[in-house]
Amino acid sequence: MPAFAAEPHALRFATEEWPPFFSSSLPGNGLTGTLIGAVATRMGLATRIDYFPWKRAMEVGLHDVGYAGVVALIRNPEREKICYFSSAVGSRQTVLAYLKDKPVTPAALTELQAVRIGTVGGYSYGEPFDALARGGTLTIEAAISDEINLRKLFARRFGAIVIEKRMLRYLLAAERYTPADRARVGIADHLFPTRSVHVCFQHTRQGLEQQQAFDQAARAVDLSRIERDYWRGLRVASGEPTTP
Numbered sequence: 001m002p003a004f005a006a007e008p009h010a011l012r013f014a015t016e017e018w019p020p021f022f023s024s025s026l027p028g029n030g031l032t033g034t035l036i037g038a039v040a041t042r043m044g045l046a047t048r049i050d051y052f053p054w055k056r057a058m059e060v061g062l063h064d065v066g067y068a069g070v071v072a073l074i075r076n077p078e079r080e081k082i083c084y085f086s087s088a089v090g091s092r093q094t095v096l097a098y099l100k101d102k103p104v105t106p107a108a109l110t111e112l113q114a115v116r117i118g119t120v121g122g123y124s125y126g127e128p129f130d131a132l133a134r135g136g137t138l139t140i141e142a143a144i145s146d147e148i149n150l151r152k153l154f155a156r157r158f159g160a161i162v163i164e165k166r167m168l169r170y171l172l173a174a175e176r177y178t179p180a181d182r183a184r185v186g187i188a189d190h191l192f193p194t195r196s197v198h199v200c201f202q203h204t205r206q207g208l209e210q211q212q213a214f215d216q217a218a219r220a221v222d223l224s225r226i227e228r229d230y231w232r233g234l235r236v237a238s239g240e241p242t243t244p
Helices: 027-042 056-065 127-134 146-154 165-172 178-184 205-218 225-236
Strands: 010-015 047-049 068-071 083-092 094-099 118-121 138-144 160-164 185-189 197-201
Touching: 010 027, 010 056, 027 047, 027 068, 027 083, 027 205, 027 225, 056 068, 056 197, 068 083, 083 205, 083 225, 094 146, 094 165, 118 146, 138 146, 146 160, 146 165, 160 165, 165 185, 178 185, 197 205
Parallel strands: 010 047, 010 068, 118 138, 118 160
Antiparallel strands: 068 197, 083 197, 094 160, 094 185
């Protein structure tokens, strides 16, 4: 019997508030929370998701024995060393967002040297971007949330921000932003590939057993259908930023 069967009622994960993907205020703890919950149900388990600032979520989820892991992460070589990744539980499309009256439309990431870019501390935006940022080719400033970065973009503190496309749409749908505000924002969506996200189970024997059981259960769950139904139920307001 797997080691985690000693706690049969719930898989406990750490993450941050990141609506619409994870939020205690959304049905099922958000879209990705709902997908993970559906797989756990197939395993005969519930899920419990606790919310922290992102860096703290990584520390707690990966090292506290009361947790199964962190949700949901993009795979990269560095992270492969610290956890066992599940099969995909959704995807993320990173975009570069800017104000249309001062467009930022590079053909490649290397053309962004003169642009001050807002990011979120602790996030990975893919190895090409991350490497340019580490090497100082790109001028970035890390904030604690995408919402703060969006406000700084409107205040012209940044020339552009890096953000997930559906997250941007969700933030702009809030009442604080008007249709005119939404119309001011443009995106460049050709700089980053769409990437899958995964549950990051602790790098322990129990974590490996949990990851293997999770993947087996996930094969029997129609995650694509659940995702389509969730978006229809959420009904995020229109006004998505457009590409140039």
